[in-house]
Amino acid sequence: MASVNIAGHEVQINEEGFMTDPSEWNEDIAGFLAGQIGIDALTEEHWKVIRFLREDYAEQGETATLRRVSTSAGVPTKQLYELFPKKPARKMAYVSGLPKPKGCV
Amino acid sequence: MTTTPEGFVAPDFDDDSDRKLCLICSKGTLDMAYPGLILANGALEEGMEVHLFFTFWGLDIIRKKTVDKLTVTPVGNTAMRIGGTSLAMPQLLGALPGMSSMASWMMKRKIAGIDVPAVRDFITHVADAGAHLWACKMSVDMMGLSDDDFIDEVEETINVTRFLELSESAQVLFI
16 A cells, blocks of 8 residues: 555555545546556547446445446447457556456456 | 656556467356356456357357257256255256246346346357357257357357367366
8 A cells, every 4th residue: 555646646556556545536647547557548438438437336336347337338348348458347447546346247 | 748656556457468268168058158158258358368169068058049048957956956045956846847947037037136147148248358259060060050050259160170279378168
């Protein structure tokens, strides 16, 4: 656990680099985190996913799985793999300042 | 260019990993269709290359005629309990007409209850995520089937040599 200053905001991150307090997150931080994992510009499609994840987390108390994002936010699976390549579920959670999803599907 | 703040670490997503998973799906019951699909999905989310090779009864999972009609039977299944208790389902009871459909209906309901898709939708999901689906040549010939019998996600019917080529340096699981 460490405290770091991202885009002028003090946030807590764990050993792996994930934020530990979702309430510390904001859009500037998202842009910075995305850049760190090779997503140079967040498009409107990225934001649609990120906003869904944030709202869903607020309601459900846990990070949505990929399947849930595709069915509930209406973003096709293929597109999720394009937006957040290779490891979409973990990457979208990371950029959204949320823990990794716990569900299997 | 943003400078990296002091103490900051970015997760290592290991995007250059060349891990590969090959699943041999040899059983066509409802309960045995899921392990392969769950593993395939998990591996895809880990950025792995995934191949599913359907052989023998496993072909039922990818046949147009059977994909939505997979069942689970209490007969010969000593792990089947009565209504969530520890009581084993008597084998003769399991053999009564309608018991398999009831067990299948219950399992499908339970699976849907935890937001896991039906087999047909799950296949589409993993294929969209990049999984490769193959049918086993010998089984296809033996059962008198052709490519037209399979759902669109199936790429091709291939023989064992081709499968072994695809699975070179992969982790292979027989289900």
